[in-house]
Amino acid sequence: MAEALTSEAILAATEEVLRRYGPAKATVVDVAKALGVSHGSVYRHFATKAVLREAVTRRWLDAIHEEMEKEFDPNLSAGDLLRDWLQRLFDKKRLSHTEDVELFTTFRTLVGENSAVIEYHLDHLVGQVARIIRAGVDTQEFVTDDVEKTAQAVWDATQVFHHPAHAQEWGNPHIQDAFDAVVSLVVAGLRYNRTPSATGDA
Amino acid sequence: MAEALTSEAILAATEEVLRRYGPAKATVVDVAKALGVSHGSVYRHFATKAVLREAVTRRWLDAIHEEMEKEFDPNLSAGDLLRDWLQRLFDKKRLSHTEDVELFTTFRTLVGENSAVIEYHLDHLVGQVARIIRAGVDTQEFVTDDVEKTAQAVWDATQVFHHPAHAQEWGNPHIQDAFDAVVSLVVAGLRYNRTPSATGDA
DNA sequence: GGACTGACAGATTTCAATATCTGTCAGTCC
């Protein structure tokens, strides 16, 4: 009865319990036990188990966002900026997958439980891609008449390297070559792209 | 005891049983029952249940291959050929998904059970992409010093539109726009691509 | 004698009873 129970402490304990038991076995009772309180106390801070899980998920994704937010090096071309940014994202995902598959799978499940959180996460990251592309358009390195749409296309074209459904492929020894080939293709496309309506025929 | 039991009849019956009960419930006994024979007879043609399932899967994929094998229109540019081919594949996958999700899921499970079948399937389709790209390189419409690698990159960049893990996204009303944007980006890249080793810097 | 059957052992799945968990709330404790 020393310290008051905080939402933050509950989130940390929940993360620990999820890490230990996995998403299928982790219960609110486990969280309460880890904190030395009754499970009723947890419900004073989070209305339902689903809300608690969502909060943990959001917390985790925010950490990724922060890491990907790094300032851009103004000496690099937009192509290299984009390449570096995608490489950084890929390295982060791949590392977190190979270092602890079970934890990775746990968070994949959590994210999959709440499509609102996914949308928030993707919007943020695609927004960062859009920022890089806009910089490239400003310096006339890139050509596009719809930055948002093109950013989404770059995101879609690189799904293999960040979508969790493709995580098992990240262990392939040639995956970095595949990444380089796709990113080169995409960057080349950005330097010489016309949107569908403008291409029509060859 | 009129006709002799053929492997072909067993395959057809297995497909029907899979269609009806799904991959989790379909048993060899069900197949035998559908054929009016004892399940021991099925084992005279297929050593194990896994082998039987693999044969059905291969049969199904072969049908896709055949449909995608269509002759190329020599009047079209390589870019349009590639766009059409990818569109055809996407339409086929999307249709089979939206028309009967359960059957689609069943085959997804079957394919997932045997990585050898996946490899055979992918090699075949990526080979077709390579053929189109090679044609484009021959007419100097496309630029690449490694057709195979580039074909794989085109395949990887379009995963969202053929990999079954992304099937749920195919129902999105804007998916065709996303497809057009990615394919435009990729085709533009093929027209102005340098492989990673040759790009180095901007 | 070769295609087929059906009974069998061991592995897997089903099902219903039992236990645990979620979410609530009246009551306890500083």
Next chain:
DNA sequence: GGACTGACAGATATTGAAATCTGTCAGTCC
């Protein structure tokens, strides 16, 4: 009086005994 407890109802998960399935093979049937 506000943070916390713990007993409770209904929902969900676990478990182990019973049923079913896989794969084999000696035996039957044209």
